[in-house]
Amino acid sequence: MKATVLVALACCLAFAHGASAATHSAKALPDRPAEAARALALLNQARADHKLARLQLDRRLAAAARAHALDMVRRNFFSHVTPEGKTPFDRLRSAGVNYRFAGETIAFSANAAAANAQLLQDPPHRAIILDGRFKHVGVAAVSARQGEFFVADFSD
Numbered sequence: 001m002k003a004t005v006l007v008a009l010a011c012c013l014a015f016a017h018g019a020s021a022a023t024h025s026a027k028a029l030p031d032r033p034a035e036a037a038r039a040l041a042l043l044n045q046a047r048a049d050h051k052l053a054r055l056q057l058d059r060r061l062a063a064a065a066r067a068h069a070l071d072m073v074r075r076n077f078f079s080h081v082t083p084e085g086k087t088p089f090d091r092l093r094s095a096g097v098n099y100r101f102a103g104e105t106i107a108f109s110a111n112a113a114a115a116n117a118q119l120l121q122d123p124p125h126r127a128i129i130l131d132g133r134f135k136h137v138g139v140a141a142v143s144a145r146q147g148e149f150f151v152a153d154f155s156d
Contacts, residue, residue, distance in 0.1 A: 030143060031066065031140070031141070031142055031143075032141035032142065032143055032148060033141070035111060035112045035141035035148060035150075036062075036112075036139045036140055036141040036150075037139075038111075038112035038113070039112040039115065039116060039139045039141060039150055039152065040055070040057060040137065040139045042112060042113065042116040043055060043116065043129055043137065043139070043152065046116070046120055046129055046130065047129070047130065050130050052130060052132050053132070053135065055134060055135065055136060055137040055154070056135060056136050056137070057136075057137065057138065057139075058097070058136040058137065058138050058155070059138070060095045060096055060097045060138065061092070061095070061097060061136055061137060061138025061153045061154070061155060062138030062139060062140060062153075063095055063138065064088075064091050064092055064094075064095040064097065064138060064153050065104075065138040065139055065140035065151040065152060065153045066138075066140035066142070066151070067091070067095075068082075068088070068091060068106075068140070068151050068153075069106075069140040069141070069142040069149045069150070069151040070140075070142055072106075072149055072151075073142055073144045073149055078106070078108060078149075079106075080104055080106060088102065088103075088104040088153060089102060091153075092153060092155070097153075097155055099155035099156055100156050101131075101133045101134065101154075101155065101156040102153070102154060102155045102156075103128040103131065103134065103153075103154045104128075104151065104152065104153050104154065105119055105125045105128055105129065105150075105151070105152045105154075106149070106150065106151050106152075107119055107125075107149075107150040108144075108147055108148070108149055108150070109147055109148060109150065110147050110148070111148065112141065112148075112150065115148070115150045128154060131154070133156050134154040134155065134156060135155070135156055136154070136155045136156070137152055137153065137154050137155075138152070138153045139151070139152045140152075
């Protein structure tokens with residue numbers, strides 16, 4: 001059976017201290033698992049505030065989110081679509097994720113709290129975060145020179 005895809009993609013830039021994605025070093029600094037965990041907690045708090053079920057962490061989604069965050073840092077781009085044209089849905093399929101609905105949020109910010117606040121202020125991101133069809137998520141935070149890249153991949 002073919003998967004139905006929710007094409008709900010949005011980008012969010014919350015630049016700290018006037019930084020831009022173009023000023024980032026191509027060399028990624030370490031993963032930030034504590035910030036990724038904080039981002040997940042904030043996503044679930046936002047959902048709880050709207051009487052929605054908590055998102056369950058999925059390792060395959062997290063691996064896809066991490067790979068995309070690292071790719072953006074290493075190749076100095078900020079987009080849901082890679083320079084070769086791979087979409088989040090392509091990346092999820094490659095990671096072995098089966099879904100009927102999927103979505104992605106990306107942000108560049110100083111920390112998880114700032115990224116979450118910015119995402120919730122942006123209507124397309126807010127819609128993804130508060131979509132009750134999503135049950136699973138993978139969150140990644142990767143440091144770059146001027147801030148952190150956050151990627152959250154969602155599925156049913």
